[in-house]
Amino acid sequence: MTPAPLLDSIRKPADIRGLAPAELESLAGQMRQRIFEAVSTNGGHLASNLGVVELTIALHYCYDFGPYPGGPDWLMFDVGHQCYPHKMLTGRAGQFGTLRKRGSIAGFPVPEESPYDLFAVGHAGTAISTAVGMARGSQQQGKNNHVVAVVGDASIVNGLAFEGLNNAGTLKRQMLIILNDNGMSISQPQGAFSEYLERVRVSTTYEEFKRFSEKIVHRLPTTVGHAIEHAWDALCSSVKSAMWAGQMFEAMGIKYMGPIDGHDLPGLINFLAEIKHVDKPVVLHVKTQKGNGYEITKNEPTKFHSPAAFRVEGSPLVQNGCRVEINKGTGKNWTTAFADAAIAVAKRDSRVVTLTAAMPDGTGLSKFEKEIPERFIDTGICESHLVAMAAGMAKTGLRPIAAVYSTFIQRAFDQVWQEVALNKLPVIFALDRAGYVGDDGAVHHGFCDLAFLRPLPGMTLIAPTDEAELNRALRLSLKLDTAVAIRYPRDNVPTCNFEEEVLPELREQASGEWELGKSRMLIRHDGEADATLVVYGALAGSVLTAAELLSADGVKVDVVDARFCKPIDGAMLARVLRPGHPVLTVEDHSLENGFGSAVLEYANSHRLPTDQITRLGMPDRMIVHMTRKEQLTEVGLDPAGIVSSVKQAIERAGERSDVAPMPAERYV
Numbered sequence: 214m215t216p217a218p219l220l221d222s223i224r225k226p227a228d229i230r231g232l233a234p235a236e237l238e239s240l241a242g243q244m245r246q247r248i249f250e251a252v253s254t255n256g257g258h259l260a261s262n263l264g265v266v267e268l269t270i271a272l273h274y275c276y277d278f279g280p281y282p283g284g285p286d287w288l289m290f291d292v293g294h295q296c297y298p299h300k301m302l303t304g305r306a307g308q309f310g311t312l313r314k315r316g317s318i319a320g321f322p323v324p325e326e327s328p329y330d331l332f333a334v335g336h337a338g339t340a341i342s343t344a345v346g347m348a349r350g351s352q353q354q355g356k357n358n359h360v361v362a363v364v365g366d367a368s369i370v371n372g373l374a375f376e377g378l379n380n381a382g383t384l385k386r387q388m389l390i391i392l393n394d395n396g397m398s399i400s401q402p403q404g405a406f407s408e409y410l411e412r413v414r415v416s417t418t419y420e421e422f423k424r425f426s427e428k429i430v431h432r433l434p435t436t437v438g439h440a441i442e443h444a445w446d447a448l449c450s451s452v453k454s455a456m457w458a459g460q461m462f463e464a465m466g467i468k469y470m471g472p473i474d475g476h477d478l479p480g481l482i483n484f485l486a487e488i489k490h491v492d493k494p495v496v497l498h499v500k501t502q503k504g505n506g507y508e509i510t511k512n513e514p515t516k517f518h519s520p521a522a523f524r525v526e527g528s529p530l531v532q533n534g535c536r537v538e539i540n541k542g543t544g545k546n547w548t549t550a551f552a553d554a555a556i557a558v559a560k561r562d563s564r565v566v567t568l569t570a571a572m573p574d575g576t577g578l579s580k581f582e583k584e585i586p587e588r589f590i591d592t593g594i595c596e597s598h599l600v601a602m603a604a605g606m607a608k609t610g611l612r613p614i615a616a617v618y619s620t621f622i623q624r625a626f627d628q629v630w631q632e633v634a635l636n637k638l639p640v641i642f643a644l645d646r647a648g649y650v651g652d653d654g655a656v657h658h659g660f661c662d663l664a665f666l667r668p669l670p671g672m673t674l675i676a677p678t679d680e681a682e683l684n685r686a687l688r689l690s691l692k693l694d695t696a697v698a699i700r701y702p703r704d705n706v707p708t709c710n711f712e713e714e715v716l717p718e719l720r721e722q723a724s725g726e727w728e729l730g731k732s733r734m735l736i737r738h739d740g741e742a743d744a745t746l747v748v749y750g751a752l753a754g755s756v757l758t759a760a761e762l763l764s765a766d767g768v769k770v771d772v773v774d775a776r777f778c779k780p781i782d783g784a785m786l787a788r789v790l791r792p793g794h795p796v797l798t799v800e801d802h803s804l805e806n807g808f809g810s811a812v813l814e815y816a817n818s819h820r821l822p823t824d825q826i827t828r829l830g831m832p833d834r835m836i837v838h839m840t841r842k843e844q845l846t847e848v849g850l851d852p853a854g855i856v857s858s859v860k861q862a863i864e865r866a867g868e869r870s871d872v873a874p875m876p877a878e879r880y881v
């Protein structure tokens with residue numbers, strides 16, 4: 214990392230309060246450079262963080278966000294992907310060289326990492342509610358901690374954020390909501406409120422506000438907050454236009470101020486110092502630029518929202534004379550495979566519509582939108598609404614494909630149950646990022662979708678092993694009249710085509726379409742196998758590699774591709790679960806109520822032997838940020854780990870099953 218002496222001298226927020234205005238500006242420059250270098254080296258969230266450098270400096274300059282629980286002021290981030298400047302000012306600037314690497318700082322706030330991080334977050338819409346909770350807690354205990362929540366313009370439209378605003382309006386004490394409005398989500402923000410903010414930004418009112426707020430913030434008297442309240446009220450009463458964004462907040466009992474310039478550091482400091490003493494809830498609308506500071510990030514905030522590591526080389530190809538190559542990795546990933554499969558089925562079936570909750574690029578649906586724009590909907594960060602709307606669309610005879618990360622469908626669980634499953638409506642859920650996600654860490658792992666979907670009557674649960682199977686899964690799903698969830702990871706699809714390369718006889722078996730609840734054999738030894746591996750989903754590649762390694766050691770294993778977790782293939786289980794024969798289930802899901810649990814439950818209810826079943830999956834503990842490969846290796850889901858588990862299971866097969874407890878580490 215380029216030396217940044219001023220930044221590297223900051224050990225705690227108080228260290229910036231002695232800096233002169235010019236020093237604060239150069240601190241901002243050094244922070245931007247450190248952020249840019251850290252993300253270009255390691256990957257991470259870039260544009261959002263570049264946009265909040267001045268805002269974060271001003272907040273830490275005006276408030277005393279000390280280590281929790283001391284405070285005395287408390288700062289919450291919504292989503293938390295924009296926390297890098299906050300981490301730099303709270304003593305972690307020196308660790309950005311290894312951002313999101315194993316053992317280094319996370320890309321989101323993590324209380325275990327620092328007492329300056331109050332909540333572990335990563336899912337949008339929560340900060341207002343937690344801030345209201347902390348404000349009420351402080352008030353209940355007779356204290357007066359200042360509470361601040363930073364919320365983005367795309368996150369504030371989330372239903373939970375609206376619930377928070379609704380309750381914040383009843384607070385009889387200070388609480389500051391910073392609406393960080395950069396006019397962007399990951400892609401274009403969606404919905405009426407986003408359009409409203411856009412109109413405010415471009416309306417004459419905005420210009421009036423901007424001119425006036427520049428006057429106010431630079432000539433504030435040193436009196437407490439009342440002066441600014443009166444001055445602001447005077448301004449607002451003079452504004453005739455209905456464009457005023459504040460009316461929505463004011464109607465909810467929350468004073469609205471702004472928009473003010475989020476890159477004007479002196480102005481921000483003046484303004485924040487003043488409104489700190491306003492003893493009622495305030496929304497401060499701050500206008501920022503996503504990617505501010507670098508041409509390539511300002512001009513392409515979506516591309517640089519959360520890029521993988523990239524290299525910037527002098528070249529005329531891209532703005533500002535910089536050619537940027539983002540390390541996209543090699544091979545085709547599951548996201549692209551899904552997009553291609555969705556386009557293929559949509560071209561054959563006019564009932565198909567696709568939906569995303571503000572993740573068109575992440576889910577691959579931006580590719581679908583280019584091909585069939587009229588059958589693509591981006592709801593913004595509104596997963597619950599998306600699922601309920603999909604149910605409504607299915608009710609009319611359409612076949613919605615809801616592409617939502619596994620971790621984000623958690624937000625809409627009740628709509629998956631009530632609107633979709635209870636009403637027996639044929640919505641297809643494409644759950645990307647199922648399993649370990651790598652650098653985003655624990656907050657984003659898709660670890661529990663089976664756990665909450667399995668109990669839903671009528672739900673079909675599928676996990677394809679490769680791209681051809683993903684296409685078959687989608688085609689089968691469209692033939693069913695009930696809900697289906699298809700899960701796949703943040704990874705590349707296996708390069709090997711199992712039919713071609715593993716078992717030629719699979720060709721006739723696999724080339725046919727899927728039958729509901731039917732698995733397939735990937736490797737078969739006609740009854741002479743020493744053990745059987747039953748894999749659910751994309752870890753099939755690792756399982757086949759493990760089988761090859763075992764075969765080299767003279768160990769024969771059959772490999773079953775389960776394909777279905779619900780309905781599970783009972784005939785297959787009746788074949789493989791035989792007395793004394795080790796069976797290992799393998800899944801990229803929590804061991805708690807995952808695929809292996811489904812196998813155990815089926816075996817138990819059908820009086821099949823369970824004592825030789827070993828379940829391999831995500832253990833019941835937090836796995837933090839590192840690469841997905843490291844995460845899988847950490848928990849024994851890599852080929853070597855699977856080989857070792859098979860050998861242990863074979864060894865144990867000879868012992869009495871009642872004396873071989875599950876290894877303790879599975880339950881820590």
Ligand SMILES: Cc1ncc(C[n+]2csc(CCOP(=O)(O)OP(=O)(O)O)c2C)c(N)n1
Pocket residue numbers: 261264292294295335336337338364365366367368369393395397398399503570571572594596621624
């Ligand atoms: C519930 C949920 N859905 C989707 C996401 C994915 N996501 C992360 S950041 C982001 C956009 C946030 O936009 P905004 O709040 O305006 O912040 P900005 O990046 O513009 O600073 C989205 C959709 C998420 N983190 N949480």
Ligand SMILES: CC(=O)[C@@H](O)[C@H](O)COP(=O)(O)O
Pocket residue numbers: 292294335336518519575646650653703
């Ligand atoms: C902050 C957030 O939730 C998203 O930016 C997420 O980190 C994207 O994840 P992928 O990089 O896996 O698309």
Ligand SMILES: [Mg+2]
Pocket residue numbers: 365366367393394395396397398
């Ligand atoms: Mg935004």
